[in-house]
Amino acid sequence: MKLNSLLALGLIFAMLGCSKDDDGTIVNGIDRTPNLQATGSSAHDFLSDSRYRSLVIEVFYVDGFRPQTQTLTNLKNFMQARLHKPDGITIIETQIASPGLAPYDINEVAQLESAIRTKYNAGNILTMYLFFADGGTATDTASQFILGSAYRNTSFVMYETNIHNSSGGVGQPSRVGLETTVILHELGHLLGLVNLGSPMQTPHEDGAHPKHCTNENCLMFWEAGGSGILGMMIGGNLPQLDADCLADLQANGGR
Ligand SMILES: [Zn+2]
Ligand SMILES: [Zn+2]
Known part of the structure; x- marks a missing residue:
């Protein structure tokens, strides 16, 4: 998600390659391959409970860049409304010292994940990794x-410095509003x-x-x-998925 002076959000996919290009897919006896796949390829595993009945989210943040408590509550509420995870959704927060990598490139983000992530899919537990970075x-x-x-x-990064600079001021969305939206x-x-x-x-992809x-x-x-x-964020409302996006999630196993 991108932002410019007009608050334009744009998708950035840093499509990292598939697992076979990574070294170290088995570390300390844990096979990381299921968590080293392309963005979107685990959609059904998130949405349905056919393979994974619970979800564990590891949130890492650099000291000084912890997300707002309400943001994580909003994340959990959204997931509980959309995902079938009958055995529960758990968020684990861990603070780290600055890795000294800012400004980041996506390969550095991925290398950091390899160094600090502790949870990988196992049995019927799905895992997700979320990093709040001290830089752009x-x-x-x-x-x-x-x-x-x-x-x-199962991985994404939030460039929290940029979020801080773009929220909480006059004419800006609230911190919680922007964090939650991103x-x-x-x-x-x-x-x-x-x-x-x-x-x-139904066709609704922006060409x-x-x-x-x-x-x-x-x-x-x-x-x-x-x-x-x-307008929604500044008005204190959170943007929602529309009927077309909801229908796609429901057709792929979601609520
Ligand atoms: Zn996007
Ligand atoms: Zn939509």
């Missing part, structure tokens, strides 16, 4: 910068939206901005610069 990306400019990125099937938008990609693993029930929704009022719209998403 190497490609950020003053007028356009990235807020978050879904880069694997988290749920990136999660939407892990859930296969749009046309990224959850097949479209000019692939993997995003054509509805400017939908959480999965590519930008928030217009009256849609930005």
